[in-house]
Amino acid sequence: MHEISSPALTEAPVTGGLADSVFDTAERTPRLVLFSRRDGDRWHPVTAAAFRDEVMGLAKGLLTRGVRYGDRVAVMSATRYEWTLFDYALWAIGAIPVPVYPTAAAEQVRWILAETAAVACVVEDEDQAMTVGAVCDALPELTGIWQLDRGCVAELVDDGLAVPDALVHRQRLGVTPDSLATVIYTSGTTGRPKGCLLTHGNFAAAADALLDGWGEVFRDSGGGQPATLLFLPLAHVYGRMVEVAAVRGGIRVGHHGRLSTDSLLPALATFRPTFLHAVPYVFEKIHQRAREAAEADGRLELFEQAAEVATTWAAAWERRGLGKGSGPGPALRLRHAAYDRVVYSRLRAVLGGRVRAVMCGGSTLGRDLGLFFTGAGMTVYEGYGLTETTAAITANPAHKPRFGTVGRPVPGASVAIGEDGEVWVRGAGVFAGYLNHPQCTEMALYDGWLATGDIGSLDEDGYLTITGRKKELIVTSSGKNLAPGVLEERVRAHPLIAQCLVVGDNRPYVAALVTLDAQALAHWLKTRGREQLDLWSALADEELHAEVQRAVAAANTTVSRAESIRAFRMLPKEFSLEDGLLTPSLKLRRHAIVERYAQDIEELYAG
Template structure:
């Protein structure tokens, strides 16, 4: 399908409602069981909501906020808002009331959709600070506060009252009026580097990104099942796992939440998924842990299969040479070993798309060997998001791929990647100064340091602002070191510091299951997890693990001291963004005393109880 021959996303949905009428469009968990809507049913629900929005005064160009996790209501709201000629303003479900209020006020949204009573109560707590909100619409049935009433989405849609011919015609005329340069959304950045900025994206931005992205992958049929778990409030999932899927007639199933993704994979048996590197790190860790606990024979068999698999994928996809006998060996081990591994994740996965942060080369190659290839890409909220993407014909395990169609790239003198292309944003909403700072002679400055090889593959080194310059003048990218630390089976998360300091230090969090197994094996007695991480044997274990990783680096890149935190980094704790990226400034602020102690204490290891910090939970 040539997406660019259409003027808008709702226009394509209208056609798909006819073309794929009885085909499943969206599945969602209700009362513990997955249920579905067909394309025809989904489109009808969208039109009903667009009718309701019109009745409450939503007009073309108005902003409507959506404060919700991924679910059917989110999708109906988004398409209904567009069909009413309005603009969707997503708010991360993990945001506080205060954070949500900033987005609502800055975007001038007068209507807000909320998913649950908990989200409603966040807004109720800041009611006095959002005076322009006229209507709250809930996906679930409950009675709001009398001073701040809430209606259900079904009530607003008048779901029991079918559309009249006149109403349908009026709404579809609104859809016909939408053009490529009309704004579809304002997406607010996480604000980890300052005040959140509202990124203005158009129908054309998304249509180009979906079309060129699918073209890079060699086309996308209409028989895929996507499992969606990254927040739709984030542009990666919204484009690659939601718009691209629905516009090409595929099936989307919403995961219950990020913690149940593995369970939902077995239930839904997806063929495709969009993810950030953290999921692949967990898959890698879980599989190797299972292998470690198996019999010596099975353990040796798996590692030999990995060896053959590594030779196979490098020969076929990197060197592009005939595989010959190696192909027969791989098929044998695929049937004997890898197919059984894939069955643990539903058994039908054909590919993943990865973004948000660079994926470790070892883990990427591991996924390809298993027969669950990961196509890594790169982009920003400001670019809708993808500007580069790997494919089955063009893959480097440590690269984010080659530029999409009509994308121009260049490197500034300091290595910063700069972009031109039809998916680049219009600018930041009500922030001309920030918009001007982000562009230079028409080129978008990404803030990422990159290299581009002779074959056109792009490699992201690190965020420009996150590069560490030590007191000795050494420039160090922390992400590759952090990736190596996270590859260790006992380490869950890692963050490296050292800017303007004499050496590098790190804060680590343990892999809880493996540390508990270690404690059992070593017969360590402890009352709680806090006591366990302070045990001398645990200190010695992590010292040895860090020292082993240090050996692959020159002295100035080694970790001299580290702290072990008894609690994993989390969104709720304020250390991770909703897409699971490290919030470096927040972590440094939260653990400032501990980091300072790592530079003043003579001991090579400091293991601490989190309650000793002065930082508050975010």
């Protein structure tokens, strides 16, 4: 196997658990602001000492309610400060938080709570309380449902006032790096989700690798404390790893519970982070909205010229970082500086004005988009990981990104490519196994290596490129193999197209299901002086169909004819998390989509 490794930069801890960092930081720097809590447009500071006291108070209340070392407690909520508070309070007494997505159906909730034998469940609101309540008869271990919006934190703290601090410390000192920290369920794109057993040592290793390799790029350009707005789902391993890294690294964190740009951008403008962790969807939408705004103001030509200069500048900077060029030339630097004043600075202002680095993962970000944001002054570091690797196992090195790849192994990790192209990884972040699935664990782990199920390649400098999933490979009836992800990404590059699912397994040719972005459609119609159409009416519009056809044709130019999309169908609504067609990290649930739209797919091949 072709293998590459990166040496660890710090030694792995041999004692202690994740909650120790809360108490250690409060002891060393009690006035350091660890969190900011939002109240309207204002953010109120929470110091390290204050957070420690809140963790201690809640931990004592949990002990009073019967939560013991090793117990599992489910948390079902959007991303918010109280989730982090519960995580650290539970870790402080050796208990195990089990994340549940707030949109989970009752059957999914029943399955997770039953398999983990959860003794309690924290929910955000009445709707979630009713979801859990509907299945609690089948959960004999469940003894409590605590609702955040009804003041459960204050109630628990009041209950624990008489408990001595020493009891919490005794529990905390029993936690080791090998102790189980959480059970995070996979997204279930290829079957029923499995619970990944992640230890305190897994999270510590993943967080420390991030801080060791990229800590310098997180800081404010003026030398101040780094800060990030955490809007990734805390039910997802990526969000939890960011949470842990921030607490361990003294990074100020604000919480925001929604991924939509309409909600996110005002929060970014007031919080003003120095760096971000995000999924590609966020940057695709920000770029699209910026382009639409420029077109509406009659500045589209200026925006497109600025975008071209940004990508050209970033490509030259990339070559210099890799030791293959001298960087942007004088003329390019002058043009870049001119556009920075009139275009790039405005884009950075939308994100608060201080963001200079972006870590991106969860799915593939197009090379051109990475170059664009980097050229606009926000360097994009794309990475790759799984729930089983405690988030990132590879990432583009600081100041040396290769756009279009997911980088090199993080410090302390190794990556290898098998004979069949499968990516294998090894490192301290690799999980302990699947809950109650020893056979699946045995199939995934071999001599310390994890078989990821992804297909990829390593270039001559050790940068990894992911091309697809083994289980998602399409084999046409003529025997042609196709990884659909790359082609789908190229179709989605068109502003009108929200999602694309390529099909063709055991079929004579490749076809696609396409969904439209409603806001982009409204903008497209307005710029052409046309009346607005709903998505249903748009399906029959010939001009729109021709526009989508052009997007498909452009994507087809990058593949062979046997791999090209010969037919497509536009659908009247986007695939969504609520209808079960997307994972919580916004990846397509392929089997669910194919099943839901089986008739549409059949009609693509009729005749």
